Amino acid sequence: MLELEDCSFTYPSMRVPAFRLSGSVRWKCGEVVVVSGECGSGKTTLAKLISGIIPLFEAGVFEGDIRINGKLINQLTPEERIKLVGCVLEDSDLHIFTTSVWDEMTLGSLSLNKDAEEIAGQSERELQSWQLLEKKEKHPLELSGGERQRLAIASIMARSPKIMVLDNPFSQLDMRNRQSLREKLIKYAHGGNNLVVLLLPEGEQADFADRLFSLEGGELQPFRPHGDVHSETLQRSRNKSQPESVVLTAESLEFVYPDNTKALNGVNLEIRKGTWVTITGENGSGKSTLLKILAGVLQPQKGKIWLNGKDVKGWLTKERARIMQMLFQDINPQVLCPTIWELSILPSKIVGQISDKSRENNLKKCLESSELYNRKDSDPFNLRISERQLLLLISLLFAAPLVLLLDEPFSRMSRREQEIAALWLNEFCEEGGTILCTSHGGLPIRWHDIEFRMVDGCLVETEMTKK
Amino acid sequence: MGCPSCGGDFRIKGMLFYFSERSLLRKINPCALLSTLIMVNLISFYVSRGVVIATMVLMIGSAWVSKLELRTWRLILPLMTGFLFIITIGYFFFSQISSGVMLWKYPWGDFVTTGTFIAMMDVALRYLVCAMATVLFLANVRESELIALFQSLRFPGLVLWTFALIFRSVGLLVSDFERIIEVLRGRGVGFRKTSLPEGFTLLRNILWAFMVSAFVRMDGLNQTLYLRGIRKPITPITTRKLSWTWLDIGIILFNLLIILWFLRN
DSSP states (O other), X not given: XXXXXXXXXXXXXXXXXXXXXXXXXXXXXXXEEEEEEOTTSSHHHHHHHHHTHHHHTSOOEEEEEEEETTEEGGGSOHHHHHHHEEEEOXXXXXXXXXXXXXXHHHHGGGGGTOOHHHHHHHHHHHHHHTTOGGGXXXXXXGSOHHHHHHHHHHHHHTTOOXXXXXXXXXXXXXXXXXXXXXXXXXXXXXXXXXXXXXXXXXXXXXXXXXXXXXXXXXXXXXXXXXXXXXXXXXXXXXXXXXXXXXXXXEEEEEEEOTTSOEEEEEEEEEEETTOEEEEEEOTTSSHHHHHHHHHTSSOOSEEEEEETXXXXXXXXXXXXXXXXXXXXXXXXXXXXXXXXXXXXXXXXXXXXXXXXXXXXXXHHHHHHHTTOGGGXXXXXXXSOHHHHHHHHHHHHHHTOOSEEEEESTTTTOOHXXXXXXXXXXXXXXXXXXXXXXXXXXXXXXXXXXXXXXXXXXXXXXXXHHHO | OOOGGGTTOOEXXXXXXXXXXXXXXXXXXXHHHHHHHHHHHHHTTTSOXXXXXXXXXXXXXXXXXXXXXXXXXHHHHHHHHHHHHHXXXXXXXXXXXXXXXXXXXXXXXXXXXXXXXXXXXXXXXXXXHHHHHHHHHHTTXXXXXXXXXXXXXXXXXXXXXXXXXXXXXXXHHHHHHHHHHHHHHHHTOOSSSOOHHHHHXXXXXXXXXXXXXHHHHHHHHHHHHHHTTOOTTTSOOOOOOOOOOHHHHHHHHHHHHHHHHHHHO
């Protein structure tokens, strides 16, 4: 069905191929194929090659053969190719075209010359199965990250392509939705005799796949298992002899969005200095809303917030930001400067933080360890999305707040980048900083001190916290 | 439980504004609303001042029945203020209205009389009515309904696609802009208490982020259309269908009659 033979692709700005294969692979219909690899290993390039985005929208040098149904891919017209191949790229946000979930869902089916009523009926069933029917009139950008990702996948799958390519489709999904997507993909491949190609970061569960491959440094090869997802380098000590003072308190926070969605239903929270608190929960459970309220971006309809024992009501935005900074889930709107260096110092500049030599050295060290310092004058948009996430985290740490609010900070990072970021955050906590972090998939237990779960807009203690 | 900030009402985000599903104007066909908008914009500059004031009162009444939030007006306030400022400048420095008492004369020949003030207020009022009608229209119609309207009116595919791209891009770019502002607020930017140098830096940051996000969005848009198999301008754009009532037809006929009457006179 899909054959790749001795092929390689090199971007104009690179000397070495971003993707290459020596030999050949043949992936058949009815299979789930997983290709796993680190960030920058060539997964997205492979997705773009199969879907035809390369060379239609991105230039470069391609050598070798890719065949679909025995026909060379460059002999297929774009229309023929896209009828056969459905592709969902990692940054699903950028693939939103309409201003309602319903229009987004029906858009892909409109090209299939189906009757409008047939499309409507099918879309309704699809939205129901992806648990998005209730939100069909919502603006897609108002959905949570996981809901947006599900919508992007659902709208492509509704076109029933024979080959479905998904680039990191689990990155924004919670545990329940991950499992549900896995089941859907297996059913799509096995039940519908279709080929599903999944490009996953290293360490992502892939035991449901029929065939496994690895991408290392752009080279596609048979799968080689790696060890534990996270190394044991970071082990937080939780046995503090002296209880630290409370730095952040929230009492009975309630928030309802204009579309009547009750996001927070009386949230109470008390966080002590130097602790790392993680909030887990399903997509759309209100985790991001809570962080935005604490950061002062949204105003709660009920409830109070205290920072360092003082009620924040009436505080200037800058005063609050000096104590508390937030990393948002959406990466692109946070890229506010044309160079990496400018972006890394922006938050501290806004809050008027005086820069000294030792702090600047720390910043340099962070940028160097993430291989960003040698590119400090280049545009942050040239970075991979995970590198942008890392850079934003560095910029917040440089602003030296007392509390860091992190909305899904690790969701797009590679295993190595996650380790680096976790080490910095651990250091931040040891120096007295406090972290409140959300994660739909949960974090390794040794990273954080306390874990809560957000259920129906309320915070519930998890087993770990009870212990 | 309803949203406390909007009186328990259910609101949906449209192209630019949140609108209420309980709005009475939502029950009227977008075609009828569009014809009313065109009629108001046409006649506002030809009818007497009394009729303009009456139309304005009617607009305020319509805003009330459409449950338009006060913050919707706040959103367009800077735009309206800017526009009224331009009108004021135009009349104060570059007009020659001779009615009334002469107040002062400029070296370049233009002058200001008491009549200038009256004329300025009159024009501002007429523009204000047009702006209010446009806001009311945009706050009660979704962009997909407009596209469905043009589709049902058998507009050529190319025109339809142009409209769709404009409407949808505007909606998405407005959302992107809101998210940039959200980020800046989170970083500690207080928009009300900003000094001039800070303001310039801030403007640069906003413009940079907005420009880049617009480019990235446009690039993504092309890929999206390709990945969904959409062929411009052949593929239809929406599955939405508009419902018609006798009231809609009555409104359209009424508006058409007024427009024709004005064009004849």
